[in-house]
Amino acid sequence: MDVRGMIADERRRMADLVESLNAEQLRTRSLCGAWTVKEVVGHLVSAVAASRASALLLLVRSGFNLHKANARLAAQMAVRPAGELADMLRAHAEHPFRPPVVGYPGQLTDLQVHGQDIRRPLGLAHDLQPERLRASLDFLVGGRAVGFVPKQRPAGLRFEAPDVAWSWGDGPLVRGTGEAIMMTLTGRRVALADLSGDGVAELRGRMGR
Known part of the structure; x- marks a missing residue:
């Protein structure tokens, strides 16, 4: 598709x-x-x-x-x-x-992120499609996501989402589901709790920028 x-x-x-x-x-x-x-x-x-x-x-x-x-x-x-x-x-x-x-x-990406803006507070499963998540993750770290992600947020970090077979970058590790990484990159701090790795603290510190 x-x-x-x-x-x-x-x-x-x-x-x-x-x-x-x-x-x-x-x-x-x-x-x-x-x-x-x-x-x-x-x-x-x-x-x-x-x-x-x-x-x-x-x-x-x-x-x-x-x-x-x-x-x-x-x-x-x-x-x-x-x-x-x-x-x-x-x-x-x-x-x-x-x-x-x-x-x-x-x-x-707007549709997927806003879908989670709705589902997460309501405690509903996301059921997002891996291919679509990968497309949005590539977009968010690709340098053209104006209004979605400040360029400095993902810079110098390594992101891994094993559930959708996606990874990007070099540096301290941020690991989690593709959904949690997508939501964190777009500024949803609640998703930080679903991430692990030595790069999470650095990412958390950038969330205000």
Whole structure:
């Protein structure tokens, strides 16, 4: 399956996940800042379903601060019923949206990371696909993950994820599941507890940067 096919399938899987959650779970705070689970879903939907005009208007009202505009757009989208959000994800599963700079690998990684932003606080198994995890891990350490990982975070460390047969880098060792490494590289400190090796302390010290 090519990357666009992976993205489409991840959107459909996200739709299935959304439909399985109750109201309390949707209100739970995610691992993505102050966003609730439902607001994370709203963010994923807005990337493919929000009109360009509404996105541009919010960007202007946010003083051209992309982070603030994205947060407002996600909150607006999250007002919709969960079932409607799931339907929109399925309807736009094969949308050709390609973010600048990070491209399709960035879109795939965004879906996988945000999926875990939802599942981890709810205690749900991730069931991520090894091929897709490897693609995201390669992207995160490849130097083009602008907005995902500061370049200095993985530099000079050795990462090993035996469960997905993936490794990268030289230096003190950081070892764990591919999911835990992906989440840590993208700044989710909770995943540090799932890692081992003499490089974990150094990685923990870089998490604030």
